[in-house]
Amino acid sequence: MLHEVDAALRTLVSTRALAGGDVRLVFDAPTREWAAQRNIPTVNAYLYDVREDMARRERGPARVHGKDGRVTAYRQPPRFYRLSYLFTAWTKQPEDEHRLLSAVLGCLLRHETLPADTLPAGGMLASAGLSVPITAAVPPPDPRSIADIWSALGGELKPSLDVVVVAPFLVSPEYPAGPPVTEVEVRVRDSVYAVTEVRREPLT
Template sequence: MIHEVDEVLRALFRTEALAGSQVNVVFDAPTRDWAATVNAPTVNLYLYDIREDMRRRERGLYNEYDERGTVVSRRRPPRYFKLSYLITAWTRRPEDEHRLLSSLLSCLLRYESLPPGRLTGELAGAVVPIPLTIALPPPEDRSFADVWSALGGELKPSLDLVVSVPVTESPVYAAGPPVGDEGLSLGFSGIPPATRPTTADAGAGAGAGAGAGAGAGADRPEQTVYGRLPDVPNPAARRADRSRAAGRRPRPGISSRVAEDEQDGARE
C-alpha cells in the first residue's frame, strides 16, 4: 500500500510537475551524508511519519451483497492512515530549488485526492477517494525543525505532503440467512425424545383413564401437546359466588337498586 503511493507520486511528478526535465525523484532520507552524494538535480520525497487519521475513524459494519441483493457478509469500515512526506529540492543554486518547489506545489494544488487514473494495485480497488493535503501547518506535537534535527542535516525549504490512505483489510463476518415472507421456523435440537411431551404423557395426567391413555399413546408417533392456561374469573364473579354460597344476594348495580326501590314504593 505504501509503495503504491510512492509510485503514484513519482509518476505524477515526472509527467506533470517535472515534464521534459532530467530531475531525479527519490525517497531517501535527506541526511548530511546523502546530501554529499547528490550530483544531479533531485526531488526528494522522504516519508517521515505514519499514523492513523482518527478523524476519519468510523464505527459499525458495512454490508456486502451478492448478485441478488442479499446480504452475505459484513465487514468493518476502512481505516485511514496518514503518510507524511517531506518534499525537498536539491540543486547547485537555491533559485533552481525554489523553482522546482514552485512547480511541485502548483501540481499538487490541482488535486484534492490522488488521481484515480493513476492508481494501481490495491489502491485501484479502493471505492473511496484517497485525499491529500499540501503545505498545511505542522501538528502541535512536532515541527519540521525537529525532523531536520533528527536527520542530522541543515534546515532547507520544504513542502509537507500528507496522503490519507484507506486500508480495507479487516475481518469478514458471515451474515445469517435472510427472513422471507413465510417467517422463521423454530424447532427443538439436542433434546432426547424421551423427555419430549407426548399424547401418552398428557393422557397419564388425566386421572381415571391414565392406564388406557398410556397404553394407547405408546404406539402413536410422538406429538407435542400444548396445554391451555386455566380460566381466571374476574373479581366481580368471585364475589358473587361467595355471596351465593353464604346465602346472600349479590349486591346489585345502580340500575338494579333503582328498580327495587320503585317496586318497594309500589307495594307500600
C-alpha cells in the same frame, strides 16, 4: 498501503510536475551523507510520519455491495492513516530548487485527492473504492517542527513542502453475507395457539 501511496505520488509528480525534465524523484532519507552523494537534480519525498487519523475511525461492520447492489459480505471499517511527506528539491542553485518546488506545489494543489489513474491497479487503495485526500503546505494540526526533523536527519534546513496523504488501510477479511430473504413464512394459529396452517409468501 504505504508503498502504494509512494507509487501514486511518483506517478502524479513525475508525469504532471516533472515531465520533460531530467529530474529524479526519490523517497530516501535526506541525510547529510545522502546529500553529499547526489549529483543530478532530484526531488525527494521523505516519509517521516505515519499515524492513524482517529477522527475517521468507525465502529461496527461495514457492508460490501455486489455489482447488483445487494450486500454480499461484511467487513470491519477501514482505518485511515495520515502519511506525512517532506518534499525537498536538490540542485546546484537555490533558484532551480525553488522552481522545482513551485512545480510540485502547483501540481499537488490541482488535486484534492490522489487521482484514480495514479493508484496501482489491483492494489488496496484501488479496491477500497474510497478517495485518498492529499494536502500540501498546510500547517500541521499538532505542534511539530520541521527543524527538528532536519536535526534528527543530521542535515541542514532547506525549503520544503509538508505533504499529507490520508489513506485507508483494510484491516480484516470479508465475511460472506447469508442469502437474501425472498419469502416470508406465515403461521396461522387457532384460539388455543395450535398451528393450523403454514404457508410461504414472496417478500415484496
